[in-house]
Amino acid sequence: MRVVVKLGGSVLQPTDSEPAGIQEISRFVQEGHEVAVVHGGGPAITNSLTEAGVPVTFYQGQRVTTPDVLRHVVRVLRGEVNMELVLRMNHAGIAAVGLSGVDGQLFRASRMHPPELGNVGVIDYVATNVVTALWRAGFVPVIAPLALGSDGNEILNCNGDGAASALARWLKADVLVFYTESGGLRESPEPSAGLVRRISELEIGQWIAHGRATQGMVPKLQAAQDALKQGVKTVLIGSYYDFEQGATEVVKG
Numbered sequence: 001m002r003v004v005v006k007l008g009g010s011v012l013q014p015t016d017s018e019p020a021g022i023q024e025i026s027r028f029v030q031e032g033h034e035v036a037v038v039h040g041g042g043p044a045i046t047n048s049l050t051e052a053g054v055p056v057t058f059y060q061g062q063r064v065t066t067p068d069v070l071r072h073v074v075r076v077l078r079g080e081v082n083m084e085l086v087l088r089m090n091h092a093g094i095a096a097v098g099l100s101g102v103d104g105q106l107f108r109a110s111r112m113h114p115p116e117l118g119n120v121g122v123i124d125y126v127a128t129n130v131v132t133a134l135w136r137a138g139f140v141p142v143i144a145p146l147a148l149g150s151d152g153n154e155i156l157n158c159n160g161d162g163a164a165s166a167l168a169r170w171l172k173a174d175v176l177v178f179y180t181e182s183g184g185l186r187e188s189p190e191p192s193a194g195l196v197r198r199i200s201e202l203e204i205g206q207w208i209a210h211g212r213a214t215q216g217m218v219p220k221l222q223a224a225q226d227a228l229k230q231g232v233k234t235v236l237i238g239s240y241y242d243f244e245q246g247a248t249e250v251v252k253g
Ligand SMILES: Nc1ncnc2c1ncn2[C@@H]1O[C@H](COP(=O)(O)OP(=O)(O)O)[C@@H](O)[C@H]1O
Pocket: 007, 008, 009, 010, 040, 041, 042, 179, 180, 181, 182, 184, 185, 186, 187, 188, 189, 190, 212, 213, 214, 215, 216, 217, 218, 220
């Protein structure tokens, strides 16, 4: 089975025990599945920008990425989050290799609209041979969501959920799992709202329009919808810390 895992932005928070997300990746690998990981890092990027006094702006869940912001994004995602995650995964016995979508030209992207978003990419090509070569050599790729722009000479910042979805689609993955701090889709953005066990991809537009899913949940649901539309069979949104509590399954039709 081919499994693409997205690890949410809170992956670097210190925990007493191995987070459920890492344990699940270990289990997938031990069971002989082909596993690729895409990570986020939004909160760490925001901290870095705030410390430097650079304004933080989002538009529909996407970070407005000026050249100044991009420098922080690249350093934090590739140099800090990716490195730390690879360290943790190797410590947990997973043969993880870190890269970004720029390495081997894994992700090719065009600039997302509107132009005010700056260096934000929407992935339109995935060089799957980069991932399959690592799989053949026994490694688990751990990928920072940066892409090469269509002119081949600029780096674009991509939302991690969208990058995981593009990877799953191009790899024809069987399963796409988003592990997130929010623990899944809740009935409303309120932290106390109950977990939704199942949502149809056809309901997603209405959920977003009615404000039942906001902020980072918007690109996540859109990424889930795109994956289902393009052949990924199973899409789950679960808790990075506690998988026992159950997950949200996003289903077709
Ligand atoms: N209906 C909802 N259910 C769960 N989370 C929601 C919902 N609507 C908005 N959110 C927000 O979405 C965020 C999760 O998305 P995101 O920040 O991208 O997570 P991650 O980085 O863990 O992938 C949470 O911070 C939560 O406040």
